Amino acid sequence: MSAARLRVDRERCIGAGMCALTAPEVFDQDPDDGRVLLLHPDPLITRPTATRMAAGVCPSGALTLQDRPTGRDAGGDPP
Amino acid sequence: MSESLHHVATLPTARRPGCPFDPPAELLDARGHGPLSRCTHVGGKPGWLITGYDLVRSVLADPRFSSRKELLNVGDFEIAPAPPGEFLLTDEPQHGRYRKPLVGRFTVRRMRLLTERIEQITADCLDAMEEAGPPTDLVTAFAKPIPTIVICELLGVPYGDRGSFQEQIDTFMGGATSDEELIAAYTATQEYLAGLVVAKRANPTDDVLSELTDSDLTDEELKGMSLVLLAAGFDTTANMLSLGTFALLRNPEQLAALRADPTLTDAAVEELLRYLSVAKTFMRTALEDVEVGGQIIEAGTTVVLSYNTANRDPERFTDPHVLDVRRRDAVGHLAFSHGIHQCLGQQLARVEMRVAFRALIDRFPTLRLAVPAEEVGLRPETADIYGVTSLPVTWDERRS
Ligand code: SF4
Numbered sequence: 001m002s003a004a005r006l007r008v009d010r011e012r013c014i015g016a017g018m019c020a021l022t023a024p025e026v027f028d029q030d031p032d033d034g035r036v037l038l039l040h041p042d043p044l045i046t047r048p049t050a051t052r053m054a055a056g057v058c059p060s061g062a063l064t065l066q067d068r069p070t071g072r073d074a075g076g077d078p079p
Numbered sequence: 080m081s082e083s084l085h086h087v088a089t090l091p092t093a094r095r096p097g098c099p100f101d102p103p104a105e106l107l108d109a110r111g112h113g114p115l116s117r118c119t120h121v122g123g124k125p126g127w128l129i130t131g132y133d134l135v136r137s138v139l140a141d142p143r144f145s146s147r148k149e150l151l152n153v154g155d156f157e158i159a160p161a162p163p164g165e166f167l168l169t170d171e172p173q174h175g176r177y178r179k180p181l182v183g184r185f186t187v188r189r190m191r192l193l194t195e196r197i198e199q200i201t202a203d204c205l206d207a208m209e210e211a212g213p214p215t216d217l218v219t220a221f222a223k224p225i226p227t228i229v230i231c232e233l234l235g236v237p238y239g240d241r242g243s244f245q246e247q248i249d250t251f252m253g254g255a256t257s258d259e260e261l262i263a264a265y266t267a268t269q270e271y272l273a274g275l276v277v278a279k280r281a282n283p284t285d286d287v288l289s290e291l292t293d294s295d296l297t298d299e300e301l302k303g304m305s306l307v308l309l310a311a312g313f314d315t316t317a318n319m320l321s322l323g324t325f326a327l328l329r330n331p332e333q334l335a336a337l338r339a340d341p342t343l344t345d346a347a348v349e350e351l352l353r354y355l356s357v358a359k360t361f362m363r364t365a366l367e368d369v370e371v372g373g374q375i376i377e378a379g380t381t382v383v384l385s386y387n388t389a390n391r392d393p394e395r396f397t398d399p400h401v402l403d404v405r406r407r408d409a410v411g412h413l414a415f416s417h418g419i420h421q422c423l424g425q426q427l428a429r430v431e432m433r434v435a436f437r438a439l440i441d442r443f444p445t446l447r448l449a450v451p452a453e454e455v456g457l458r459p460e461t462a463d464i465y466g467v468t469s470l471p472v473t474w475d476e477r478r479s
Contacts, residue, residue: 014182029187059419
């Protein structure tokens with residue numbers, strides 16, 4: 001399994017709800033503004049398939065999978 | 080290089096006789112030549128036609144392509160910008176300004192809460208249908224009233240006013256009327272909604288429109304937004320319900336599978352959305368030179384995105400021309416578009432379709448067409464939303 005990290009960008013989210021529909025155990029939507037809420041701290045570990053699928057169907061690019069920084073490349077990333 | 084590209088002279092305006100569910104042959108043929116073709120727009124300007132799933136999706140997600148109406152470059156004429164509130168034809172940040180106050184009202188959770196009410200509305204329609212007895216037009220008895228009642232209740236349109244503008248919306252969305260009739264129907268609906276916005280401001284009730292009057296949007300903008308919501312919320316779902324029923328009746332083994340196994344309902348809805356793609360094409364205009372599929376689309380050029388062909392792309396969907404309610408790869412279809420404009424009401428549409436198809440199938444086990452399939456009236460390809468104009472059906476009455 002390649003190490004990856006889920007990035008959730010609420011500013012980009014358009015509230016289409018594809019994530020909450022595809023992976024309701026991982027994502028919900030804020031009842032006020034409809035934007036994505038993450039229900040699990042590290043869903044790629046607990047729910048990898050559903051999470052990847054949700055990221056794949058997110059229309060706005062609000063959910064992205066990023067390779068986990070390793071070694072020296074991790075430079076600028078916060079711990 | 081570009082000489083080798085397939086060229087579609089003008090966008091096709093008809094489907095092949097006997098194949099009401101398949102995209103026009105010229106579009107399927109274009110996909111066969113590759114995901115990207117040259118085309119000539121209706122007004123004579125050169126453009127691009129995108130028929131491949133991956134490319135359609137990438138253009139939809141690309142902010143270098145604009146949705147603004149006034150940028151459309153299809154002929155030698157000027158196109159007026161979209162009226163205030165018509166957020167489909169705008170880019171960021173205007174689009175977000177319109178969309179944001181709405182999003183919380185259309186979440187997956189909120190739409191699920193509506194299920195019971197939608198079941199009730201559906202049951203009432205089916206009761207009336209059963210009482211009146213066969214045959215009936217499924218469009219007027221079932222496909223139109225359900226989404227109309229639902230969207231009106233959600234927006235806060237008074238019950239008594241529904242009938243008249245349901246007709247009006249049908250007139251200007253259906254593509255089968257004269258320009259005068261179309262403009263008259265459009266204007267009448269706008270006037271009605273303008274009055275409604277004023278009324279909601281004065282006396283807010285518990286509905287989306289009243290809630291929107293509490294934002295910084297002007298009356299003019301609210302009028303435009305309610306028109307979009309009404310038209311989109313009613314016409315698309317109505318046509319999915321009627322065309323979807325037609326498709327199931329034409330594929331009896333699929334209908335039987337669905338009838339036998341209610342757990343297939345959700346998948347069947349996704350598959351019908353993919354297979355039918357009633358919102359068939361949308362356009363975008365390049366804001367700068369953009370490379371798409373190895374070609375440069377020049378700034379100012381308008382591209383046509385063919386959703387129905389993309390949803391039949393053999394590289395994305397197995398046996399794409401087969402309606403298969405057990406299909407697993409329908410998820411990710413483009414029936415609700417992609418990118419920032421992806422349908423705001425999609426979760427509502429899903430709940431409506433799940434409830435309505437299920438109830439219809441359960442209630443009328445012997446439902447069938449009352450006329451030969453070739454006689455079912457279809458909307459012209461020029462209509463924004465594809466569909467049937469009437470669907471005569473019949474069934475065996477239960478002996479009591
Ligand atoms: S699918 Fe993407 S855009 Fe839609 S609610 Fe989830 S994160 Fe937001």
